[in-house]
Amino acid sequence: MSDGNMEKRFFASVGRKISLLGFGLMRLPILNGVTADIDYPTAERMVGRALDAGINYFDTAWIYHENKSEVFAGEALSKYPRDKYCLATKMPPWVVDSAARAEDIFNQQMKKCHVDYFDFYLMHNLCTDNYEPAVKYRIYEFLHKKKEEGAIRRLGFSIHDTTEQMTRVLNDYDEWDFVQIQINYIDWDTLGSKRQYEILTERGIPVVVMEPVRGGALASLTPEAASVLKRANPEASLASWAIRYAADLPGVLTVLSGMTSPDQLEDNIDTMTGFKPLSDEERNVLKEAIAIYRASGAIPCTGCRYCMDCPSGVDIPRVFEIFNHYRVSLASIPGLARIVFGNTYRSLTSSEQAHNCTACEVCVEHCPQGIDIPKYMNEIADFAASS
Numbered sequence: 001m002s003d004g005n006m007e008k009r010f011f012a013s014v015g016r017k018i019s020l021l022g023f024g025l026m027r028l029p030i031l032n033g034v035t036a037d038i039d040y041p042t043a044e045r046m047v048g049r050a051l052d053a054g055i056n057y058f059d060t061a062w063i064y065h066e067n068k069s070e071v072f073a074g075e076a077l078s079k080y081p082r083d084k085y086c087l088a089t090k091m092p093p094w095v096v097d098s099a100a101r102a103e104d105i106f107n108q109q110m111k112k113c114h115v116d117y118f119d120f121y122l123m124h125n126l127c128t129d130n131y132e133p134a135v136k137y138r139i140y141e142f143l144h145k146k147k148e149e150g151a152i153r154r155l156g157f158s159i160h161d162t163t164e165q166m167t168r169v170l171n172d173y174d175e176w177d178f179v180q181i182q183i184n185y186i187d188w189d190t191l192g193s194k195r196q197y198e199i200l201t202e203r204g205i206p207v208v209v210m211e212p213v214r215g216g217a218l219a220s221l222t223p224e225a226a227s228v229l230k231r232a233n234p235e236a237s238l239a240s241w242a243i244r245y246a247a248d249l250p251g252v253l254t255v256l257s258g259m260t261s262p263d264q265l266e267d268n269i270d271t272m273t274g275f276k277p278l279s280d281e282e283r284n285v286l287k288e289a290i291a292i293y294r295a296s297g298a299i300p301c302t303g304c305r306y307c308m309d310c311p312s313g314v315d316i317p318r319v320f321e322i323f324n325h326y327r328v329s330l331a332s333i334p335g336l337a338r339i340v341f342g343n344t345y346r347s348l349t350s351s352e353q354a355h356n357c358t359a360c361e362v363c364v365e366h367c368p369q370g371i372d373i374p375k376y377m378n379e380i381a382d383f384a385a386s387s
């Protein structure tokens, strides 16, 4: 197996070189549009290619692909020598209702992933709501014991919440080897990413970046914003700008990309092989594209699906995806944008459409982006009715 010329970083607290591009196993290729039905042949080829290119960080979680991502990770990665890859997975505090349940989940994860240790292990999204069961059932203490026993090499947490909540977690437990936060060029100034990054790096804690391409939104942008980037560099993909933006930051251990196709993987490998930081000129180009994109009014949904399932059957991320596509196409193809919206929206079943939203708000607390989902569902339902 060759090891490519993939950019790698070393942090003393991590103890080994980690590829600056990490493979997020939450948006793997699937069959027939079914999230749990991973396209094994394609996804396994992608894992082999990633390893060959020098990617050595793979990030899964209990909930990804409806609890099937860890199984895939185990089957795909166990074909390779254990020292060729680092595997990260996560404990979902919102599923834990006793100390015994946390232990049961951990044991199942070891079996699913075919490993006897995890290189990286995270408490998944320690936002305010998830923090309560995490503290109540002493999940940190349990995981720390697992680390002492050697079943976890590095212990961290991920978070989608305020800077205050992140700081609270950092202060309550002083031994964190890494922290995973959302960083991308759209949210840098608006969702507290910058301040969170600064706090972590001031404390010398390596940062794992999630959502660098904002669930794929920054790989398409709006036609006007995209043309600014394309004019500046016709060869570079839109995703490569987003990946480079995050990877450029010192203190970043790895940038996770949830890759769905071999093409996306190749594009990311190209970006991170012989990695080039953004120049001042490129940063100015990016500022121009950001201003244009923000003006489009796209809903900031990343497609993470944490809000699902909706008790009324609404396919929240898909509704937002279709509506965002309309919004970002509006300036360039106004008449056609509405027709395309109507056609794609009607491809949803009636129960998946926005008018079924009862504003129960069950989804709202699960959305890491803080989106007022019922409000938008109401607007989209009205819009669809008039289309």
Ligand code: SF4
Pocket (backbone or CB within 6 Å): 309, 310, 311, 312, 313, 314, 316, 356, 357, 358, 359, 360, 361, 362, 363, 364, 373, 374, 377
């Ligand atoms: S607020 Fe609407 S979209 Fe959200 S869970 Fe309730 S019915 Fe579903």
Ligand code: SF4
Pocket (backbone or CB within 6 Å): 300, 301, 302, 303, 304, 305, 306, 307, 308, 316, 317, 320, 366, 367, 368, 369, 370, 371, 373
């Ligand atoms: S609405 Fe929020 S939770 Fe649901 S997919 Fe979008 S970003 Fe994720």
